[in-house]
Amino acid sequence: MPAERVHRTRHEIELAAPAHVVYGIISDAADWPLYFPPNIHVEQLDSDGRRERLRMWATANGATKSWTSRRYLDPGKRRIEFRQERSAAPVESMGGTWIVEPRGAAESRLVLLHDFTVRGDSADDVAWVERATDTNSRTELASLKELAERWTRLTDLVLSFEDSVRVDGPAERVYGFLHRVHEWPDLVPHVSRLTVVEDEPGIQTMSMDTRTSDGSTHTTESVRVCFPHAGRIVYKQTVTPALMAAHVGEWRVVPDASGVTVTSRHGVVLREENIRRVLGEGAGLAEARRYVREALGRNSTATLNLAKEHAEKAEKYTESATRSEISEIRPT
Numbered sequence: 001m002p003a004e005r006v007h008r009t010r011h012e013i014e015l016a017a018p019a020h021v022v023y024g025i026i027s028d029a030a031d032w033p034l035y036f037p038p039n040i041h042v043e044q045l046d047s048d049g050r051r052e053r054l055r056m057w058a059t060a061n062g063a064t065k066s067w068t069s070r071r072y073l074d075p076g077k078r079r080i081e082f083r084q085e086r087s088a089a090p091v092e093s094m095g096g097t098w099i100v101e102p103r104g105a106a107e108s109r110l111v112l113l114h115d116f117t118v119r120g121d122s123a124d125d126v127a128w129v130e131r132a133t134d135t136n137s138r139t140e141l142a143s144l145k146e147l148a149e150r151w152t153r154l155t156d157l158v159l160s161f162e163d164s165v166r167v168d169g170p171a172e173r174v175y176g177f178l179h180r181v182h183e184w185p186d187l188v189p190h191v192s193r194l195t196v197v198e199d200e201p202g203i204q205t206m207s208m209d210t211r212t213s214d215g216s217t218h219t220t221e222s223v224r225v226c227f228p229h230a231g232r233i234v235y236k237q238t239v240t241p242a243l244m245a246a247h248v249g250e251w252r253v254v255p256d257a258s259g260v261t262v263t264s265r266h267g268v269v270l271r272e273e274n275i276r277r278v279l280g281e282g283a284g285l286a287e288a289r290r291y292v293r294e295a296l297g298r299n300s301t302a303t304l305n306l307a308k309e310h311a312e313k314a315e316k317y318t319e320s321a322t323r324s325e326i327s328e329i330r331p332t
Contacts, residue, residue, distance in 0.1 A: 005117050007126060011137040012111040017148035019102040022110055023078040025144055026098050029054055029071070033236050033248045034158070034267045036143055038136040040064060040223045040236040041248075050074075053085075057203075057225050059238070060088075060132035064203050064223055067091075078102075090125035092117040110144065112137050147269075156285045157272060162265040163297050165304040169311030171255040174262050175231050177307040178251045181206055181224075188306055190299050192217060202226045207239075212295065220247075231255075243278050243292055245271040249300075262307060264300035268292055 015022055025035060029052075032039040040057040047053070050073050057066045065088040072081045083095035094116040101109040114133050118125045150157065167174055177187075181204065184191045193209040204224040209217050221239035226232075231253035240247050246269040254261045275288045 005121060006115050007117070007130065009114045009130070009133050009137070010111065011134075011141055012109060013141040013145055014103070015108050015110060015145050015148050016106065017108060017145075017151055018106055019078055019100045019108040021151045022108050022144065022148050023075065023100045025148060026080060026100070026110075027073055027075070029056075031267075034246050034269060035147055036140045037238075037246075038139055041225050041234045057223075058136070059223070060136065061128060064200070064205070066203075067094075090118050090120070090122070091129055092119040110141060112141065153285075156289075157270050158268070159270070159289050159293065160265070160267045161293055161297065162263050163301045163304065164261055164263040165301070165308050167260040167262055167308045167311050169260065169308070171231060171253050171260045173311040174260055174307045175228065175233075175253045177310045178233055178253070178262075178303075179226060179228070181208075184208075184303075187310075188303055190302060202228075210299065213298070240271075242274045243271055243288055245269040247296075260311070262304055264304055266296050266300070268296070 025031075029042050030044055032042055038058045038060070040059065042057075043055040045053040045055055045068070052071050052073070054069050054071065055066065056069060057064060059065070067088050068085045069082050070085060074080070078100035080098040081095070082097070084091070084093065087094055094114065096112065096114040099111040099113070101111065103109055114137070116129055116133070118129055147154065181194060182196050185194050190211045191208060192211055194206060195208075196204050196206040198204045202225065204226065205222075206224065207219065207221045209219050211217055218241045219239065220237050220241065222235045222237045224233055224235040227234075233251040235249050237244070237247040237249075246267075248267045250263075250265040252263045252265065254263070270285065270288050270292065272285065272288075275283050275285070279287055279291060
């Protein structure tokens, strides 16, 4: 490939955190949506521990893009090389390297290199990719620095949990209820307003106002990636309430021989600096963890029960209609 077609960028940052901690964060790509603002969702397609193949969704200049990448992990050198297999337009090819350089026992430098080409070599498209790469790289490095420098307390700042409900009804009706979010203001009591745009099938961008138990309203914005054949919807809140620095989640519908289990899963990074403002002067991380767990669990369980009610009512109606049709059959 002609050298003049290849564009290169370099970003780096100094961190007051050990190199092994920094490498550990960037090596676990499945958690990137929780840690890096631009990342919406990551699916690990295959891995042998040193080589892996990923499907990734992320925002770029306000748009949601998706691509597949291969990564080559070298924990000894603390380097990770990546190369996109199938890029999203206008990118023709993209790759690069994460390099973690130790700077003593408790400090390190992180370098992020990119190289890319653009289809057609349009100057506007090159500028678009350069802007997206620069914006996302700076945002990712700043977020990683904030997390890594609090590495001794990450287990207190991060929480994950799930709630499940059993449904005696068809899985497709449960999934349909969760997928058709434009209907939620009429069906889900704690949702007072919701707008959704689905420019690309399976990728929903939504803004939602949610009522809390104290009567206040929170506005959140999210990107949802839908997998109808797998019965899954994953999402990332791109605008979060004050107590959460990050919030990702998943709706999962799993049928079995006796019915359906529908599960809501949440992953959260707490925004420690807002705890006292939101919960009062005496509050700390323990109170914030409990408050977020109860608030998110309450709303998601309410939605799960409404999906259950929707599916079971539909099932009973279908059974009733079938019995009615049978009763009208007369022998000739």
